[in-house]
Amino acid sequence: MFLAHFAVAMAAKKLTPKTNLGLLFIGGQFLDLLWPFLLLLGVERMAVDPGNTVLTPLDFYDYPISHGLLSVTLMSLVVGVITFVLRRDRREATVLAALVVSHWVLDLLVHRPDLPIVGNDSAKLGLGLWNEPVIAILLEALFFATGLYVYYSGSKAKDRTGTYVPAINFVMLALIYIANIMGPPPPNEMAVAISALGLWLFVGLAAWGDNHRLWGLGKL
Numbered sequence: 001m002f003l004a005h006f007a008v009a010m011a012a013k014k015l016t017p018k019t020n021l022g023l024l025f026i027g028g029q030f031l032d033l034l035w036p037f038l039l040l041l042g043v044e045r046m047a048v049d050p051g052n053t054v055l056t057p058l059d060f061y062d063y064p065i066s067h068g069l070l071s072v073t074l075m076s077l078v079v080g081v082i083t084f085v086l087r088r089d090r091r092e093a094t095v096l097a098a099l100v101v102s103h104w105v106l107d108l109l110v111h112r113p114d115l116p117i118v119g120n121d122s123a124k125l126g127l128g129l130w131n132e133p134v135i136a137i138l139l140e141a142l143f144f145a146t147g148l149y150v151y152y153s154g155s156k157a158k159d160r161t162g163t164y165v166p167a168i169n170f171v172m173l174a175l176i177y178i179a180n181i182m183g184p185p186p187p188n189e190m191a192v193a194i195s196a197l198g199l200w201l202f203v204g205l206a207a208w209g210d211n212h213r214l215w216g217l218g219k220l
């Protein structure tokens with residue numbers, strides 16, 4: 001999924017309002033933020049394969065570290081422990097660890113069976129909703145709308161940055177999702193890796209914008 005990962009992170013802000021949204025984005029998108037580095041290092045591989053599923057022209061045939069269940073579970077524990085050691089906030093650590101795992105669970109819904117349990121020779125899982133475009137798109141939209149609602153109903157802008165930066169960030173995410181599903185397939189694997197690196201931009205924008213919003217108000 002794409003928007004849903006960000007949406008879950010936005011909604012998680014309600015559970016741990018002190019945590020900056022940029023950090024929550026890192027939790028929710030941890031696997032996809034790590035993935036381009038593994039691609040560029042040649043540790044994991046993928047192929048541009050138009051028609052692989054109806055919605056995604058990518059064949060994720062080798063990514064046991066970024067998207068293997070065992071590896072993701074271990075990374076989630078590591079993220080939780082490191083967060084706790086650095087910040088001494090059990091709730092924040094638990095939420096971030098849960099966000100890491102949430103990515104795999106959401107991916108499970110849409111991927112064809114290409115999510116390995118351990119390595120590439122192990123069983124691979126995926127419920128394949130990317131081949132049911134209407135359901136997959138509605139699901140992404142529903143998640144995104146819910147995430148936006150929770151984020152905006154629990155916070156208010158301190159200044160113009162707090163108004164415009166999150167708005168630009170969320171609109172850009174929605175536009176990228178639409179471009180991904182409607183546009184032509186990427187020209188090659190390198191282009192996919194480079195554009196996946198661009199996900200870090202949204203982490204930066206989220207961190208910046210969230211610093212300019214007040215939490216713990218109104219419906220929180």
Ligand SMILES: [Zn+2]
Pocket residue numbers: 001031032067103107
């Ligand atoms: Zn993913």
